Amino acid sequence: MKYLPKISHLQAFRQVARSGSIRAAARELEQSQPALSRTLRELEQTLGTQLLLRSKEGITLTEAGIAFSQRAEWVLEELRRAADEVDQINHFTHGTLTIGFSSLIALTVFPSVADGFKQALPQVRLTVKEGQLSSLLPGVRNGEIDLAIGSIDPMRPPQGVMIEPLFTAPFCIVARKGHPLAQAGDLMALRHAKWLLPESTYGYYQQLQNELTQFYHQIAITPLRTDSVITGLSMVLEADYLTIVARAMSHPLTLDDKLVVLPIQTLPAAQYCVVWSRKSALTTNARQFLVRLRETCRHYPW
Incomplete structure (x- = not known):
């Protein structure tokens, strides 16, 4: 390949891939359709391959287009992060920080960590994305999320990210006060109860599935499954x-x-970790947040 693509090529291609059509992408980019089509042809000529399949229904990515799209997203996000950091240095601003985590973090350590962080750096635009780690990892890998926190199955660690253990969280079974099985001390006594179990098969959910498979098979009523805490x-x-x-x-x-909490002591514990992209150096804001996160997790009564 004689030349590298231009930034305008990457931006145009990303918008077309996101929009699903050249017309919609042109509208978002405030360009004419012919101008955008020329940019896409230039990109394909530069790369020497077809990236898009055009039809009346819109566009789809070729195999090469899918691979290029993932890289282009990361390159553009890294450029944005680099520009943010330069702007902070030049103009004494404080930039942005995006954190992702599950409800456990939201209901335990996050308020304290976020409050301390905002007191120290009040001008940082802190954005929070709540979800299971499986749904957050694509954003971590492409640079949209600076740090994500969640449970990880040690037998199946995620690829493409740096992993730092934070804490181990033991699990328990909960019921409403007054539930007729609230004093049960053995899992097998709960076979005929109504159960709500995790839908996800990632992190500690997979550990639960692995270790409680025999019990799950003996539950009389098919469990309701959801990852929603509410x-x-x-x-x-x-x-x-x-x-x-x-x-x-x-x-x-x-x-x-x-x-x-039911008096059952045979449930597994989960390892919670913080992860970030292996391709990207942590920003100053992310490092500051991580220092506070480590300290708070170390002293929290898990």
């Missing part, structure tokens, strides 16, 4: 379901007088 709490409190949560989440949202 749905889970509602079903536990209002419909007598049982569910499995991190012990640190057994007293969330001032529900101490409504929830009870």
Whole structure:
């Protein structure tokens, strides 16, 4: 390849891939369709391959287009991050930071960490994305998310990211206070209960699946499955379901007088880690946040 693509080529291609059509992409980029089509042809000529298949229904990416799209997203995001850091140096601004995590972090350490971070760096634009680590990893890999926190199966660590263990969280079974099985001390006594179980098969969810497979097969009523904490709490409190949560989440949202932890000690614990892109150096803001996160997790009563 004699020449590298221009930034304008990458931006145009990214928008077309996101929009699914040249017309919609041209509208977003405030360009004419012929001008955008010329840019795409120049990009394909530069790379010496076809990236897009055009039809009346829109565009689809070729195999080469899919591979190039992933790299182009990362390159553009890295350029944005680099420009942000230069702007911070030149104009004494404080830039941005995007963090992703699950509900366990939201209900435990995040308020303290975020408050301390914002007190130290009040001008940073801090953005939070809540979700399971499996849904956050694409954003970490392409640079849209600076740091993500979640549980990781040590037998299946994610690829393309740096991993730093933060804490181990033991798990427990919760029910509403007054549930007829609230004093059960053995899993097999819960075979006929109504269960709400994780939908995801990532991180500690996979550990639960692996270690409790025999019990899961003996549950009489097919479990309801969801990763939603709100749905889970509602079903536990209002419909007598049982569910499995991190012990640190057994007293969330001032529900101490409504929830009870069953006296069962045979559940696994999960390793929670912070991850970031292996391709990208942490920004100053991300490093500052990570220092506070480590310290808070170290002293939190998991």
